[in-house]
Every structure is written in structure tokens, then in C-alpha cells.
Amino acid sequence: MQSAIEVKNLHKSFGNLHVLQGVSMTVGEGEVVSVIGPSGSGKSTLARCICRLEDINDGEIYLYGQRVDNGKHSNKEVATLVGMIFQQFNLFPHLSVLDNITLCPIQAKGMKKKEAEDLAIRLLERVGLGDKVYAKPSQLSGGQQQRVAIARALAMQPKIMLFDEPTSALDPELVGEVLEVIAQLAETGMTMVIITHEMLFAKDVSDRIIFMADGNIVEQGSPQDIMVKPAHPRTQAFLQRML
Ligand code: ADP
Ligand code: MG
Numbered sequence: 001m002q003s004a005i006e007v008k009n010l011h012k013s014f015g016n017l018h019v020l021q022g023v024s025m026t027v028g029e030g031e032v033v034s035v036i037g038p039s040g041s042g043k044s045t046l047a048r049c050i051c052r053l054e055d056i057n058d059g060e061i062y063l064y065g066q067r068v069d070n071g072k073h074s075n076k077e078v079a080t081l082v083g084m085i086f087q088q089f090n091l092f093p094h095l096s097v098l099d100n101i102t103l104c105p106i107q108a109k110g111m112k113k114k115e116a117e118d119l120a121i122r123l124l125e126r127v128g129l130g131d132k133v134y135a136k137p138s139q140l141s142g143g144q145q146q147r148v149a150i151a152r153a154l155a156m157q158p159k160i161m162l163f164d165e166p167t168s169a170l171d172p173e174l175v176g177e178v179l180e181v182i183a184q185l186a187e188t189g190m191t192m193v194i195i196t197h198e199m200l201f202a203k204d205v206s207d208r209i210i211f212m213a214d215g216n217i218v219e220q221g222s223p224q225d226i227m228v229k230p231a232h233p234r235t236q237a238f239l240q241r242m243l
Pocket of ligand 1: 014017036037039041043044045119
């Protein structure tokens with residue numbers, strides 16, 4: 001079976017800082033993979049390299065068998081394959097929820113306005129915000145805004161969703177509603193990479209967990225292997241702090 005994501009020997013530096021030191025990973029179609037690890041270990045950089053927000057120094061990145069790191073694909077093409085959700089929701093404050101969601105499908109994909117709006121409304125219902133179509137972002141809670149951001153990413157109909165600490169900016173009582181939407185999405189068979197500090201969520205939702213430290217993948221395996229009987233002392237120490 002063809003992999004959705006294949007990263008081979010990826011190196012990324014910022015100046016003298018060698019952030020990714022030869023990372024190799026594969027994500028199968030429909031697989032849900034969580035990436036955990038200490039702050040500064042290179043998780044966000046890895047995600048940003050996969051969706052072409054960063055140039056890489058060495059290695060190869062393939063999405064559905066197509067090499068995307070060699071400049072032959074525009075960022076726009078990659079953006080239609082991969083939807084990315086960040087800690088900060090980055091909604092356009094002056095636009096309604098509906099317009100936030102329809103903007104990219106109309107402008108970047110050439111979707112008809114009516115079609116884009118129908119899709120947006122369906123997606124808003126799916127994330128539990130069918131009654132917020134005409135609201136402005138400032139009228140929504142952080143959890144609601146992040147759910148709009150997820151609907152906005154889904155409106156581009158990506159084949160892969162990448163989440164980078166989607167709940168880290170939220171008040172604790174709003175975390176659950178966002179995790180629930182992500183868990184529902186995982187059940188639809190969407191290919192997903194989730195960077196998270198929510199260990200119990202990662203254990204529940206993932207097919208596989210990758211533990212990163214210092215720019216390397218230290219170990220990976222089933223949630224049971226990584227969370228319950230991690231082999232590596234670094235993973236053990238990290239989980240002891242987190243759980
Ligand atoms: P994580 O997401 O695991 O916390 P990051 O990928 O954000 O880690 O960061 C890894 C390292 O790379 C950190 O030391 C961070 O300061 C550095 N870094 C990340 N982005 C940049 C950048 N644009 N310029 C310089 N250094 C960066
Ligand atoms: Mg990060």
C-alpha cells in the first residue's frame with residue numbers, strides 16, 4: 001500500500017541549530033499518528049517541513065508517492081493535500097465564520113460560492129457549530145474558534161490533516177470539545193498526524209505514537225507499547241513527567 005506521508009532522512013537547520021537530525025517516518029493512508037516529546041525537540045519543525053512551510057536542508061519528503069521537497073510542487077498544490085491546524089486559530093477577525101471557511105475553497109480551488117457555502121455549513125454542523133454560521137470569530141470561545149479552524153481546513157478537502165498542539169492555547173475546560181472533534185475525524189478514516197501534549201487522548205485516538213527528542217525519533221510503536229511499556233529511558237522519563 002502506498003504511504004500517505006514518507007519522510008526520509010530529513011535534516012533541517014536554523015543557522016547553526018541542527019533541529020531535525022535525520023528524521024525518517026512513514027504514515028499510511030488512514031493512519032492516525034501522534035507525535036509527542038519535550039518542547040524544542042523539533043515536532044513543529046517536522047510538521048512545517050511536511051506541509052512545505054519550511055525548506056529542508058537534506059532528505060526527501062513524499063506525499064502519496066510524489067516528492068514534494070524539490071520545488072516541483074507549488075505550496076498551493078501541497079496545501080490542497082495537507083490541512084494544517086495550529087495552536088493559534090488564525091481566523092480572519094473581520095470575516096464571518098462562513099466567509100472564513102469559504103474563502104480558500106473559492107479563491108484557491110475555484111469552487112462556486114453556493115457550493116462552498118453548502119460545504120461550509122455541512123462542516124460547521126459536523127463540528128457542532130451549525131448555529132454560528134454568521135458569527136464573527138470574536139463572538140466565539142477559543143474552543144469554538146479552533147473548531148471553525150478545523151472546519152476551514154476540511155473545506156479544502158485535504159487528504160491529510162496535521163495538527164500542531166491544537167488545544168495548547170485553550171482554557172482547560174475547552175480542550176475536551178476540540179479533542180472530541182479530532183477524535184470523530186479520526187474515526188472517519190482521515191490520515192492524521194497529531195502533535196500533542198494530551199497523553200491520554202494520544203493513547204486513545206492513535207494507531208501509532210512517535211516519541212521525539214533532540215531532533216530525532218527516539219522510539220515509536222503502538223499506544224500500548226509507548227505509553228505503557230516504553231523501551232527507551234528518555235521516553236520513560238518524559239512520560240513520567242506527563243502522566
Ligand atoms: P517543538 O515543536 O518540539 O517544541 P520546534 O520544532 O518548535 O520544537 O523547535 C525546535 C527548535 O528549533 C527549537 O530550539 C526552536 O527554538 C528552533 N526553531 C524553530 N523554528 C525556528 C526558526 N524559525 N528560527 C530559528 N529557530 C527555530
Ligand atoms: Mg511545537
